[in-house]
Amino acid sequence: MTGRLSPTAIRSLSVLIGLTAWEIYGRAIHTVIFAYPSQIGRAFAELTRTGELWFYLRGSLVVLALGLALAIAIGIPVGVVMARGATVEYALEPYINALYATPTVALIPLIVLWAGFQVKAKVILVFLFCVFPVLINTYQGVKHTDAKLLEVARSFCAGEWSMWRDLMVPSAAPYILAGIRLGIGRGLVGMIVAEFYTAITGLGYMIVQYANNFRTDRLFVPIVVLMILGVGLTSLLRRIERSVAPWLHVAQQE
Amino acid sequence: MSQHNVGGDPVATVPRSAGRKSPRIVVDRVGKSFRRGAVAALQECSLEIQPSEVLCVIGPSGCGKTTLLRIIDGLIRADTGRVLADGEEITRPRRDLAMVFQHFGLFPWKTVSGNVAYGLRVQGRPDQEVRATVRHYLEMVGLQGFEGHYPYQLSGGMQQRVGLARAFAVDPSVLLMDEPFGSLDAQTREVMQGELLRLWRIQRKTLVFVTHSIDEAIILGDRVALMTHRPGRIKELIDVGIPRPRDPEAVRGSPRYATLRRYIWNELKPEVAGSGDAP
Ligand SMILES: Nc1ncnc2c1ncn2[C@@H]1O[C@H](COP(=O)(O)OP(=O)(O)OP(=O)(O)O)[C@@H](O)[C@H]1O
Numbered sequence: 001m002t003g004r005l006s007p008t009a010i011r012s013l014s015v016l017i018g019l020t021a022w023e024i025y026g027r028a029i030h031t032v033i034f035a036y037p038s039q040i041g042r043a044f045a046e047l048t049r050t051g052e053l054w055f056y057l058r059g060s061l062v063v064l065a066l067g068l069a070l071a072i073a074i075g076i077p078v079g080v081v082m083a084r085g086a087t088v089e090y091a092l093e094p095y096i097n098a099l100y101a102t103p104t105v106a107l108i109p110l111i112v113l114w115a116g117f118q119v120k121a122k123v124i125l126v127f128l129f130c131v132f133p134v135l136i137n138t139y140q141g142v143k144h145t146d147a148k149l150l151e152v153a154r155s156f157c158a159g160e161w162s163m164w165r166d167l168m169v170p171s172a173a174p175y176i177l178a179g180i181r182l183g184i185g186r187g188l189v190g191m192i193v194a195e196f197y198t199a200i201t202g203l204g205y206m207i208v209q210y211a212n213n214f215r216t217d218r219l220f221v222p223i224v225v226l227m228i229l230g231v232g233l234t235s236l237l238r239r240i241e242r243s244v245a246p247w248l249h250v251a252q253q254e
Numbered sequence: 255m256s257q258h259n260v261g262g263d264p265v266a267t268v269p270r271s272a273g274r275k276s277p278r279i280v281v282d283r284v285g286k287s288f289r290r291g292a293v294a295a296l297q298e299c300s301l302e303i304q305p306s307e308v309l310c311v312i313g314p315s316g317c318g319k320t321t322l323l324r325i326i327d328g329l330i331r332a333d334t335g336r337v338l339a340d341g342e343e344i345t346r347p348r349r350d351l352a353m354v355f356q357h358f359g360l361f362p363w364k365t366v367s368g369n370v371a372y373g374l375r376v377q378g379r380p381d382q383e384v385r386a387t388v389r390h391y392l393e394m395v396g397l398q399g400f401e402g403h404y405p406y407q408l409s410g411g412m413q414q415r416v417g418l419a420r421a422f423a424v425d426p427s428v429l430l431m432d433e434p435f436g437s438l439d440a441q442t443r444e445v446m447q448g449e450l451l452r453l454w455r456i457q458r459k460t461l462v463f464v465t466h467s468i469d470e471a472i473i474l475g476d477r478v479a480l481m482t483h484r485p486g487r488i489k490e491l492i493d494v495g496i497p498r499p500r501d502p503e504a505v506r507g508s509p510r511y512a513t514l515r516r517y518i519w520n521e522l523k524p525e526v527a528g529s530g531d532a533p
């Protein structure tokens with residue numbers, strides 16, 4: 001057996017070894033506050049069967065989706081406008097820098113005061129977590145629009161709307177998608193933070209509840225779901241990024 | 255280096271005042287420099303372009319040909335002097351002028367069809383008209399069957415032809431063509447030259463055609479403008495004086511062609527040497 005292993009094989013093997021070690025160690029120490037993979041698997045099946053997992057997951061996903069959608073709907077146009085006009089750029093810059101630099105968590109009490117404990121507050125939090133990567137990446141992408149193509153567009157007397165539609169948004173699309181990918185990662189954090197610190201709901205509720213009851217096996221279920229969400233959404237976005245701008249990847253394909 | 259005429263030389267023919275219409279484009283003592291004056295691209299560059307003429311511009315690399323076209327197209331402003339179209343100063347791009355870019359300038363995210371349709375879509379033409387026009391010009395440049403391809407899937411020559419079709423599609427009365435056949439192989443180039451001559455016979459557009467090829471300038475042009483090395487100005491305007499319709503092969507066999515070719519090359523040589531770069 002001298003043949004070299006493929007990257008996928010090494011990855012799978014590594015995960016398998018990790019899980020096995022965890023299982024063996026978990027069974028050996030045998031305490032309530034430590035769960036091992038087979039226990040977690042069983043808890044997962046149980047919570048899925050009763051519909052509990054889906055119920056809480058749905059609540060979380062609604063918040064995540066709304067916050068993300070809002071971040072995209074606001075982040076992209078603001079990013080483009082900032083990249084297009086120096087006045088707007090300078091006018092908005094201080095606010096964006098200040099908000100981006102402020103730890104969003106610090107704003108929670110304020111948001112709760114203004115927006116309450118329910119979905120509205122959570123969506124605002126997720127939005128604040130995701131919007132900056134989307135906005136800043138859009139801005140960067142538009143700034144990087146090929147000056148030659150801008151000249152072509154001007155030569156054909158393109159109006160501002162056509163500049164956006166035909167040139168700047170498609171040209172910035174890979175940047176924007178990368179921004180959304182980063183935004184999703186931060187949005188997941190925002191979602192859980194919101195579920196811990198406003199009305200306790202969703203996956204966050206499951207975590208808090210099972211931690212309080214020392215049901216470590218069940219506690220791991222929402223954590224695993226979050227992990228899968230993060231990995232899944234991020235790799236989905238990566239895939240879209242690659243397919244949306246095939247001309248950027250010609251070199252790799254040949 | 256005299257401006258304009260060539261004195262008693264056999265090349266200088268027809269005095270250019272006879273029965274002339276008012277010029278379509280006037281380039282009036284245009285000067286332009288880049289990098290805060292560090293690079294002077296054009297200086298005192300003057301030129302009159304007649305309606306429906308084919309004016310070929312030839313000059314050493316880096317002498318300011320592209321800069322001249324960009325100024326005429328209204329993409330950049332001259333530092334000094336001005337450019338008029340039908341007596342009106344050009345300050346920004348106009349719909350009746352279109353440019354074929356030396357760098358092709360295709361949108362990588364648009365298909366061949368999408369690129370050719372671009373100018374028409376910008377003008378908000380109805381779908382049906384856009385489709386018909388796109389089909390027509392794709393056929394003209396021999397790219398039917400490639401409608402759905404993306405520019406990165408095409409050769410340089412094919413990309414260049416997409417750029418040509420895109421400019422023709424908006425039906426401008428003046429076409430500014432920046433080395434439009436530069437990336438084509440010899441055969442395709444001849445076909446495209448023939449096609450351009452045929453189109454010109456039908457449409458009578460005003461063409462400003464930048465080229466590095468003396469042969470091409472003689473085959474296509476009513477007049478040839480020779481530019482000096484940088485900072486560029488028009489060194490000389492030469493009347494080709496070969497009747498149309500022209501058959502490229504017959505033209506190449508004519509004594510007039512040989513005389514012109516030798517003459518232009520002799521005039522161009524010192525400029526090329528001066529710029530340290532071949533035309
Ligand atoms: N945007 C710019 N910034 C700085 N320098 C420039 C710019 N555009 C052109 N130049 C300079 O101006 C001079 C003329 O450039 P231009 O592109 O007009 O030459 P050209 O005659 O079209 O050359 P070629 O035959 O190689 O296409 C060159 O020296 C070039 O380096």
Ligand SMILES: [Mg+2]
Pocket residue numbers: 319320321356432
């Ligand atoms: Mg050039």
